[in-house]
Amino acid sequence: MSWTKKGEAMGTSLYERIGGEAAVNAAVDVFYRKVLSDVRISRFFDTVDMDAQRAKQKAFLTYAFGGPANYSGKDMRGAHVHLGLNEHHFNAVMENLGATLEELGVPADLIGEAAAIAMSVKNEVLNR
Amino acid sequence: MPENRILFGSYSCVLMPGETVLDGLLRAGAAVPNGCRSGVCQSCRLKATSGAIPKVAQVGLRPSEAERGIFLSCLCRPNESLDVELPNESRPQPARIQRVEALEGNVLRVEVDAGGFEIVPGQFLHLVREDGLRRAYSVNQVGDSVLVLHVEELPGGKMSGWLRAAEGRECSLVGPFGDVVYRPEFADKDIVCVGTGTGLSPLWGMLRNAGAHGRKKTLYFGASSVSRLYLRSELTAFCKAEGVDLVLSAFDSSGQDEVSAVPIEDLIERGNHNPMTTRYFLCGAPGFVRGLRKKLYLSGTPLDQILSDPFEAFV
Numbered sequence: 001m002s003w004t005k006k007g008e009a010m011g012t013s014l015y016e017r018i019g020g021e022a023a024v025n026a027a028v029d030v031f032y033r034k035v036l037s038d039v040r041i042s043r044f045f046d047t048v049d050m051d052a053q054r055a056k057q058k059a060f061l062t063y064a065f066g067g068p069a070n071y072s073g074k075d076m077r078g079a080h081v082h083l084g085l086n087e088h089h090f091n092a093v094m095e096n097l098g099a100t101l102e103e104l105g106v107p108a109d110l111i112g113e114a115a116a117i118a119m120s121v122k123n124e125v126l127n128r
Numbered sequence: 129m130p131e132n133r134i135l136f137g138s139y140s141c142v143l144m145p146g147e148t149v150l151d152g153l154l155r156a157g158a159a160v161p162n163g164c165r166s167g168v169c170q171s172c173r174l175k176a177t178s179g180a181i182p183k184v185a186q187v188g189l190r191p192s193e194a195e196r197g198i199f200l201s202c203l204c205r206p207n208e209s210l211d212v213e214l215p216n217e218s219r220p221q222p223a224r225i226q227r228v229e230a231l232e233g234n235v236l237r238v239e240v241d242a243g244g245f246e247i248v249p250g251q252f253l254h255l256v257r258e259d260g261l262r263r264a265y266s267v268n269q270v271g272d273s274v275l276v277l278h279v280e281e282l283p284g285g286k287m288s289g290w291l292r293a294a295e296g297r298e299c300s301l302v303g304p305f306g307d308v309v310y311r312p313e314f315a316d317k318d319i320v321c322v323g324t325g326t327g328l329s330p331l332w333g334m335l336r337n338a339g340a341h342g343r344k345k346t347l348y349f350g351a352s353s354v355s356r357l358y359l360r361s362e363l364t365a366f367c368k369a370e371g372v373d374l375v376l377s378a379f380d381s382s383g384q385d386e387v388s389a390v391p392i393e394d395l396i397e398r399g400n401h402n403p404m405t406t407r408y409f410l411c412g413a414p415g416f417v418r419g420l421r422k423k424l425y426l427s428g429t430p431l432d433q434i435l436s437d438p439f440e441a442f443v
Contacts, residue, residue, distance in 0.1 A: 048167075
């Protein structure tokens with residue numbers, strides 16, 4: 001998969017520039033495998049229903065890529081509050097997100113934009 | 129806070145905070161079928177005729193079933209009131225235990241006279257005793273009206289203990305369930321089956337239907353001891369006739385006589401199966417099946433190429 005920096009000046013959405021649904025599909029298994037193997041956070045992802053968990057990762061990546069996902073701050077908070085997450089967990093997920101996109105050859109500036117979206121819900125995710 | 133009322137025939141209950149539909153209805157005295165109470169066995173399937181079902185309570189169901197309002201009551205904590213009923217396919221069909229044979233390795237071969245019960249080898253059913261005791265068993269063979277099950281005799285096992293002497297007794301069947309079925313579209317990839325103990329039963333059943341499969345077929349069969357590799361000579365003959373590579377493993381093997389002492393997971397790794405072109409079928413103890421599924425996924429096999437029926441214990 002190759003990404004080109006087209007449409008920058010025209011204001012095309014990040015989702016379009018990063019490759020849309022095809023990019024999400026390319027990234028989801030890379031990302032899910034990484035978090036399952038990351039001892040800092042694997043326990044949050046290591047569930048019995050792998051299909052459902054994979055679907056959640058797909059939804060997260062769609063959101064981080066600026067794609068169609070209607071999560072309110074309340075949804076983000078409510079979905080994570082019972083997990084007892086801290087700064088280290090959040091950072092570990094961000095690291096895996098960055099590593100996934102690097103591995104797939106996404107240009108650094110697009111990675112930065114996706115990271116900014118993920119960072120924007122940090123307080124909700126950590127219930128601050 | 130509005131109350132969530134569940135209506136099931138003549139039974140009605142108001143759910144306590146955090147209570148599942150199953151627990152609420154049982155509390156109200158309704159005999160809702162149930163088994164593992166953890167969303168695996170699907171005994172507790174109900175159909176909602178009114179009210180919204182949280183997605184988490186439809187895990188493992190086919191999209192067509194979820195659309196019809198089928199849900200797992202042991203996982204369902206609704207946000208509103210529901211009207212529910214038993215789904216058609218959950219209604220038990222009468223059957224009779226025709227013959228019970230004790231095989232080696234603490235396994236019973238159970239023949240059930242099942243009339244027109246629709247099921248394919250590899251799928252599983254629920255066998256329900258007259259008093260309501262229920263267990264899930266995979267089907268190894270389907271004859272004219274007879275089904276063959278392989279049942280492990282568990283120490284103190286309520287159902288397996290009863291089955292041993294149950295020739296001639298009436299029972300009922302519910303189903304079919306499960307993903308371990310050969311479909312023509314599976315012709316595109318190699319097949320690797322992995323079973324422990326009576327996990328062999330559905331895999332062997334499925335392989336019976338995979339005769340026309342043109343690509344490689346491999347069966348890994350493992351047990352805690354060589355003596356528990358039941359029906360070994362019949363299995364060996366079957367695999368030879370059908371072109372299935374058979375790999376046997378047992379903890380207490382001396383490593384000779386074609387039974388490896390190497391653990392199954394390691395044997396699979398040595399098998400060098402191509403993750404992209406292999407479809408896996410896993411059956412047996414839940415811990416083993418789940419661990420292996422995760423391992424296969426992590427080493428590159430797409431999740432939808434790993435089909436499994438973990439043999440979850442009933443509560």
